[in-house]
Amino acid sequence: MIVTFEDFQGFPGADVCVVGSGPIGLALAHACVKRGLKVLMLESGNYWPDEQKNDLGKAGKLDTAHHVPLEEGCCRALGGNSYQWGGRCVPFDPIDFDARPWIENSGWPISAETVTQWYADAAGFLLCRDDFTDTPLWPDNGRVRSDTLESWVANPNIAHVYNDWLKTCDDICVVLDATVVDFRFDANDTRIEAVTVANGSMRTDLPVKTVIVAAGGVQTPRLLLAAQRTRPSMFGGVDGPLGRYYMGHVSGKIAEITLADPTSDGFLDYEMDGNRFKRRRITLTESEQRAHQLPQITFSAGNPVVYDPAHRNGALSAIWMVLSSPLGNRFLNAPLRRLYLGEEKQSVLSHVLNILRSPIATGFGAFNVFRQMYLQKPKRPSVFLKNSKGRYTLYYHGEQTPSADNRVRLSSDLDALGMPRVAVDFDYSAADADGVLKAHAILAEAVAGAGIGTIDYSVPEHARAAAIVSQARDGLHQIGTTRMSTDPEHGVVDTDCRVHGMQNLYVASTSVMPTSGHANPTFVGVALAMRLAAHLGGPVKPERKTENLTMDAPTALAAGKRILVTGASGKIGQYVVSQLLDKGHAVVALMSSPDRAVGRETDRDVEWRQHDWCESVDFTNHVRGCDAVIHLGAEIWRIDRMERVNVEATAALAAAAEAAGIRSFVFASSIAVYGSPKRAEVDEDTTRLTPTHDVKTEYRGTDSIRAYGRSKVKAEDAITAACRNTHFAVVRPTVVSDVDDIAGAVNMNPLVKSIGARRHTHFVYIADVAAAMIWLMERGLSQPADMPGRVETFNLSDETGYDTSYSGLYSRLEALSGRGGLGAKLASPLFVYDLFDRLKSKSLSRGLPLGRCVFLATRLHAVGYSHPFGIAMAERLAADRIRER
Numbered sequence: 001m002i003v004t005f006e007d008f009q010g011f012p013g014a015d016v017c018v019v020g021s022g023p024i025g026l027a028l029a030h031a032c033v034k035r036g037l038k039v040l041m042l043e044s045g046n047y048w049p050d051e052q053k054n055d056l057g058k059a060g061k062l063d064t065a066h067h068v069p070l071e072e073g074c075c076r077a078l079g080g081n082s083y084q085w086g087g088r089c090v091p092f093d094p095i096d097f098d099a100r101p102w103i104e105n106s107g108w109p110i111s112a113e114t115v116t117q118w119y120a121d122a123a124g125f126l127l128c129r130d131d132f133t134d135t136p137l138w139p140d141n142g143r144v145r146s147d148t149l150e151s152w153v154a155n156p157n158i159a160h161v162y163n164d165w166l167k168t169c170d171d172i173c174v175v176l177d178a179t180v181v182d183f184r185f186d187a188n189d190t191r192i193e194a195v196t197v198a199n200g201s202m203r204t205d206l207p208v209k210t211v212i213v214a215a216g217g218v219q220t221p222r223l224l225l226a227a228q229r230t231r232p233s234m235f236g237g238v239d240g241p242l243g244r245y246y247m248g249h250v251s252g253k254i255a256e257i258t259l260a261d262p263t264s265d266g267f268l269d270y271e272m273d274g275n276r277f278k279r280r281r282i283t284l285t286e287s288e289q290r291a292h293q294l295p296q297i298t299f300s301a302g303n304p305v306v307y308d309p310a311h312r313n314g315a316l317s318a319i320w321m322v323l324s325s326p327l328g329n330r331f332l333n334a335p336l337r338r339l340y341l342g343e344e345k346q347s348v349l350s351h352v353l354n355i356l357r358s359p360i361a362t363g364f365g366a367f368n369v370f371r372q373m374y375l376q377k378p379k380r381p382s383v384f385l386k387n388s389k390g391r392y393t394l395y396y397h398g399e400q401t402p403s404a405d406n407r408v409r410l411s412s413d414l415d416a417l418g419m420p421r422v423a424v425d426f427d428y429s430a431a432d433a434d435g436v437l438k439a440h441a442i443l444a445e446a447v448a449g450a451g452i453g454t455i456d457y458s459v460p461e462h463a464r465a466a467a468i469v470s471q472a473r474d475g476l477h478q479i480g481t482t483r484m485s486t487d488p489e490h491g492v493v494d495t496d497c498r499v500h501g502m503q504n505l506y507v508a509s510t511s512v513m514p515t516s517g518h519a520n521p522t523f524v525g526v527a528l529a530m531r532l533a534a535h536l537g538g539p540v541k542p543e544r545k546t547e548n549l550t551m552d553a554p555t556a557l558a559a560g561k562r563i564l565v566t567g568a569s570g571k572i573g574q575y576v577v578s579q580l581l582d583k584g585h586a587v588v589a590l591m592s593s594p595d596r597a598v599g600r601e602t603d604r605d606v607e608w609r610q611h612d613w614c615e616s617v618d619f620t621n622h623v624r625g626c627d628a629v630i631h632l633g634a635e636i637w638r639i640d641r642m643e644r645v646n647v648e649a650t651a652a653l654a655a656a657a658e659a660a661g662i663r664s665f666v667f668a669s670s671i672a673v674y675g676s677p678k679r680a681e682v683d684e685d686t687t688r689l690t691p692t693h694d695v696k697t698e699y700r701g702t703d704s705i706r707a708y709g710r711s712k713v714k715a716e717d718a719i720t721a722a723c724r725n726t727h728f729a730v731v732r733p734t735v736v737s738d739v740d741d742i743a744g745a746v747n748m749n750p751l752v753k754s755i756g757a758r759r760h761t762h763f764v765y766i767a768d769v770a771a772a773m774i775w776l777m778e779r780g781l782s783q784p785a786d787m788p789g790r791v792e793t794f795n796l797s798d799e800t801g802y803d804t805s806y807s808g809l810y811s812r813l814e815a816l817s818g819r820g821g822l823g824a825k826l827a828s829p830l831f832v833y834d835l836f837d838r839l840k841s842k843s844l845s846r847g848l849p850l851g852r853c854v855f856l857a858t859r860l861h862a863v864g865y866s867h868p869f870g871i872a873m874a875e876r877l878a879a880d881r882i883r884e885r
Contacts, residue, residue, distance in 0.1 A: 002174045005199045011173040014040035017208040019180045022080025023158045025214030027125050028508045028529040035537025039172045044179040045076030060411030060421030067426045068475035079159030087156030089128040090519035095286045102293035105402040108514050109486045110495050122527040128153045144446040145283045152277040164864045168782045183227050191503045198417045210504045217478020217511040221408045222422050236488045243408040246481050247400045247516040248474025250432045255394045259453040262390025268301040269384045274872030295435035296518040297398035314362025317354035399516050401431050408481050433468040482511040497532050560584035564626040567633030575770035613645050617652035628664040628777045629657050639707045646711035651718035658724050664780025666729045666773045672709035675699035676847025682855045684793045688713050700849050725789040727780035733796040734762035734855050736769050742878035757807040759851025764798045765874040768867040794860040798871045
């Protein structure tokens with residue numbers, strides 16, 4: 001549950017108290033709950049960021065030449081710094097954990113395997129890719145790696161992703177507007193008995209069992225330093241490691257890469273990976289780093305610096321103009337906007353001249369930027385504009401050397417709650433610049449030797465080191481200030497992330513990392529949180545308890561809810577029943593066909609019932625004792641049965657659910673209700689078919705398809721008429737497909753493949769369809785008992801962020817399965833498909849055929865749902881199936 005501190009009435013039995021609700025804190029809390037722990041989470045901010053709360057995190061002393069203002073790098077709100085996080089996930093390499101003589105203060109006290117074994121759990125929580133390698137771009141020469149990837153999450157705001165879980169889970173209580181300002185220790189100063197929470201002028205001590213500070217790499221040491229003021233010997237002493245070794249990354253651009261083949265620039269761009277982006281990285285091998293004593297560094301290609309009008313690119317100048325206007329803060333957050341605008345004042349006239357010099361190219365380029373960033377879902381992490389010369393700026397992102405002189409300490413300034421603000425000392429060294437220069441030289445040799453292209457410096461040799469230091473700026477990647485060590489002299493936390501000398505105080509933050517590597521630290525920070533949760537809790541709890549097989553039926557039903565599922569023996573129904581059981585629910589499984597009832601025996605969790613809807617639409621006995629209904633049963637082909645089965649039965653079932661006091665009812669409708677829309681983008685408010693009579697021009701389809709669509713329209717209307725106290729969710733799925741459906745697409749007639757190659761598949765994985773319906777059902781059950789009934793309608797699709805055409809499907813299956821000949825080699829123009837569709841349906845409708853539309857699921861995602869599997873997973877399984885044949 002989520003409450004404000006003003007309404008907080010306590011959370012008895014909490015096992016751990018997590019301070020901070022950023023990505024790492026939320027990951028820790030989620031993992032702890034899965035391991036049987038109750039979690040109290042204290043968040044200084046409110047549900048949304050606000051200036052007053054962020055003011056609490058401002059620095060008292062900070063030179064912004066190399067560090068962003070703290071209010072831009074620390075966000076106080078539910079979700080914490082995920083408001084600033086771009087969602088980029090990169091793992092650390094094994095060498096990052098080693099003590100390297102050429103990197104001062106390097107070396108972790110734990111092995112690489114100790115952390116990397118938690119990468120899969122981290123990827124599962126963040127919903128990012130769990131495999132960070134791909135086919136190399138060029139043959140392995142032992143010097144440069146071209147097979148590594150970085151992955152972005154679809155939604156970086158983790159609190160929004162897990163919003164419903166936070167609201168409904170009984171084992172976590174999130175308290176907003178609750179700023180922890182101090183600890184109350186026991187008599188021996190070895191254990192925390194309570195945390196002091198400030199809210200305005202009020203201060204309250206909350207008793208705790210175990211405390212984990214997850215407040216970020218600056219605010220975490222700030223809290224510990226504040227406690228150290230009255231206990232100078234704690235945390236390694238006042239001259240100890242607390243707050244020291246503050247790191248980020250060194251990044252910038254001093255060179256350009258020119259491809260030998262300009263048309264081969266596709267590997268430089270972002271690629272879709274399911275519903276998220278991935279991009280290839282160029283890194284130096286471990287052997288090369290050891291041989292030349294190099295830091296970790298990665299390279300990627302990009303656009304010229306946006307703020308410098310010398311690029312003479314109208315589209316980039318248009319971007320600069322928009323971002324520098326008062327509207328700029330609507331498009332990017334402050335740190336990213338600052339990166340695009342630069343620190344120095346630029347010539348507006350020069351940018352205007354760039355736009356006027358090539359207005360047509362600028363227009364096309366600007367539209368491409370707009371499409372990439374705002375029409376594509378999810379939007380791209382950044383803009384990548386291709387050019388005919390194949391020349392791109394070479395962007396580097398590398399390791400910063402850990403130095404005790406870079407530190408966070410307390411200043412004399414106080415915030416509104418009386419907490420001392422921080423003073424930040426942060427700079428880059430000559431060693432940082434030297435490592436970047438060496439890495440460029442090695443990369444230039446490797447690229448030229450492989451025939452990929454050439455690397456040319458854009459900065460004179462004598463000025464390169466200074467250029468690297470002048471560009472270096474961070475403060476978003478807050479690393480090292482409570483570093484991990486085996487003893488309190490060299491670090492703040494031990495190998496379990498427990499603060500040295502404390503029995504029940506831990507840190508979950510990127511601040512525990514002894515080195516920064518080349519990777520954005522959030523992904524590894526989440527992996528460390530997963531490891532910490534395993535240390536604090538027991539084994540992961542199974543979602544469905546099956547150990548007590550002698551439980552009687554009433555006891556078993558108490559473990560979850562009792563759900564009536566119609567059409568339970570059907571294609572979707574079998575997935576729904578299975579997932580309901582996995583979540584600990586009991587099922588009344590209703591089916592209309594006597595043939596499908598043969599051999600099915602009622603067990604402890606599933607009660608199979610047969611009911612012929614053509615004979616009776618009285619569902620009173622079936623809904624009795626149930627908590628919710630998932631209505632899947634329908635007639636798809638026989639027109640003479642549709643009125644009875646699809647309309648009358650649905651109306652009767654909805655009325656019976658209302659009469660029985662059922663709170664949640666999910667109805668499986670169809671995108672067939674839209675017929676042939678006039679617009680390509682179809683949302684839930686798009687006009688539906690006429691329900692009372694068949695208007696053939698409304699739908700390019702067969703008689704049975706049109707009749708099916710009309711029956712679903714009438715069924716939706718019947719639900720609306722019946723709604724009183726029940727929460728109804730009407731779900732309109734696109735083309736529900738299992739693995740065999742996807743794999744079987746490759747066996748279509750070559751002529752049919754060619755005609756339909758450019759049309760949309762509309763595939764949505766059947767396991768995701770079942771998951772969405774159960775999620776909506778549980779969402780309905782979570783509504784307050786006194787809330788009036790309502791009807792919500794949702795499109796259910798998985799067709800944003802990747803090529804949804806059949807041609808794209810064939811290409812992906814070909815790449816995944818390793819077998820050629822699957823692609824639609826002769827993809828016909830869309831007008832051929834349109835003509836074919838008109839002939840097939842014998843319709844002159846001005847509407848668009850199914851394959852030309854996109855069915856947006858924006859409304860469903862807006863309420864917090866995301867696919868747990870995704871069509872990308874289904875395609876990988878389909879490729880495996882193809883290989884087996």
